[in-house]
Amino acid sequence: MAKIDKHICIIGAGTAGIMLANKLANKFEVTVIDPAKDHYYQPGFLFMPFGRYKAEQLRKSTTKLVNKRANLIAEKVANIDFQNKKLATDSGTDISFDVLVVATGTRTDPSMTEGLLGDGWQKNVFDFYNPDGAEKLHDALKDFKQGTLAIQIMDMPIKCPVAPLEFTFLADDYFKKRGIRENITIKYITPLSGAFTKPVASAKFGHMLEERKIELVSDFYTEKVVETENKVVCFDGREVIYDLLVTVPVNVGSDLMRKTDIVNDLGFVEVNHGSLQSAKYPFVFAVGDAADLPTSKAGSVAHFEVDTLAENIPRFLEGKELEESFDGHSNCFVEMGGGKALLLDFNYQTQPYEGTFPFPGVGPMKLLQPSRVNHWGKLAFRFIYWWMLLPGRKIPFINAQMSLKGKKIIES
Amino acid sequence: MQKNIAGTEVEVDAEGYLTDMNQWSGDIANAIAEELHISPLSEKHWAVINWLREQTANGVELNIRKVGASGVVDIKEFYQLFPGGPLKNASKIAGLHKPTSCL
Structure with a gap:
């Protein structure tokens, strides 16, 4: 398939950046810029202090994770010129773009x-x-x-x-x-x-x-x-x-973004909570932890955000109205110790409740209650991450928009 | 749910935060402050309350850091004025929703 002659530049090859690049690389010119050679499965950091994983078990080379039809530039972005829709890397290369996606994450x-x-x-x-x-x-x-x-x-x-x-x-x-x-x-x-x-x-x-x-x-x-x-x-x-x-x-957000005028006081990019478009420049979007969205900063959330962006960026380039389809959906396993974990599922409006997931009344996973199945789910997630999430494949039965089915709603 | 505060029927959530900041008045603020054992309200309290309301009206999501950078109070004073959970208590008195420190 011939690509559409529009250039989408993604800064950051973390979870959000790679997922998005892999979803768009077959249709558009896509460039991903990130100086890091290795990509880490970050949920694994939690288990390292207890000796369950070593760092080398949690990383893969970034080049192996990004679709070959995207350009991967292993450099740092030095400066963004929003007026002229271009950026400069620290080696002095200028790169022009039609759409810029900020996926520079957060750091402590x-x-x-x-x-x-x-x-x-x-x-x-x-x-x-x-x-x-x-x-x-x-x-x-x-x-x-x-x-x-x-x-x-x-x-x-x-x-x-x-x-x-x-x-x-x-x-x-x-x-x-x-x-x-x-x-x-x-x-x-x-x-x-x-x-x-x-x-x-x-x-x-x-x-x-x-x-x-x-x-x-x-x-x-x-x-x-x-x-x-x-x-x-x-x-x-x-x-x-x-x-x-x-x-x-x-x-805080990345040092690069903290120098710009499109971020809040901590350096997170201010975007529309439903469409992920920058409040300042319509051709700029932010995804993942780099965005100032009032929901969890986590890979599972970034995954749902990417679904929204994979629709909205083509719409933007075609001059169509954007969809405010991201609902703040967050879905995460919480390790409890003793071989058990619980599962949270919530969004902007709805807090986590008890129930079953992903099939209402059936499960097999339980929401907000410790169980062994949830713990296995958490451990299996590492494989889902490398083989399904990052390559941009659809995860069966999990929807971008949250569902209330199978949940016990408690007034609080 | 409905609650009568200082002689006025207002809409509140389960924890007693006003759900509509426009139903608020100075009398309501004094009544909530009394309930929280933060009274009488001083001029400094009012300066903070007014600032919080102004920010919220402008769509700003509040947090302690922003209050500390407001120029109205520093964080230490903020804790002294509204002991316990300062943002929580100040927001309640100011007739604002419970602060959404996000997940």
Whole structure:
């Protein structure tokens, strides 16, 4: 099939960027720009601290994942010229585009919090959102035999908002298996008012923390970390003392986007929540964690967003009206420890409820309840990711728009 | 659901946040503040409340960081003015929906 003579430039070869490139490469000229040689299966980082995976088991070469009909440029974008619809890479190459897609993701920025990059950083203070941090935390956890483990979220939004909870459940399980759980106090520190934002799930998770004797420290907006005294301090003066701190630093958009005028205060691109089009330039779209959408920053969400963009970009290029079809759909497994996981399914309007998924009344997966099937689903997802999600194949029975069928709706 | 606050019938959600910011009044603010043991409201409280309402009317989703950068209060003062969960409590008093710190 001959390609349509329009150039779509995608910055970023993460989950969203690769999925989108693979969906569009047969119909349009597509260029993907990303300096990273390797692509990581990021949900695996959660398991690295507990020794289940090593970094090399979670990565593949980016070139192998992108459709050969797309151009892949392994360079960094230095500058975007929105007026003239072109960008420059750091080697000085100019690239013109008809449509620009920002898929530059999010990253943790420990420098945003006073004292976080102090004496204790990567000694007894860790961030597991990257392979290096996760690996170093693994060594620290192996040696940890008694004291207080604090898991702390600096601010919202964060990538994979359930990951800190999952880490906490897995840590509880890990210490139990080693027979040292009673020597360790676990505290969960969050700026939110509960374990989670959405009421039904928050109550459920709150209960699960209680059952595991994990202390919930809520409404805690961190002013600073004092690493010489092993404590985190809230703006209202409360302090939590830790021996080992696992922190989720403030999440920000890419440095490149933070220099532009199309982002919010944290560097996430401001887009229409349904169509993913930039509020400022109609030929710019953002997808995945890079967008300022009020839903989870996660691969499963990016996957549903890509379905919307794969429709809207051709519509835009044909001069048609865009569809506001993205509904904030998020679908994620939450590891509970003990070989069980639960599943959340929600969108902009509807919070997670109990029920069955994907077949109403049948399952086999259970929503918002721990089960072994969900845990296997979580582990199997790594293969779905490499072989179905990234290549842009349709996952059977999973729809981009959320469904209420098979769910138990609770008024809250 | 309907609730009578300071002699006025207003529409609120299950946690008592007004669902329509236009049904709000100064009397309602004082009544909610009293319920939350944050009274009497000082001039500084009102400055924050007015700023929050102005931002919300302009479609801005609020968070603690933005309040800290507002020039009206810093985050420490914000906690002092509205102890516990400052954004949560201030939003309730200001007649706004519960802050949607997103997932």
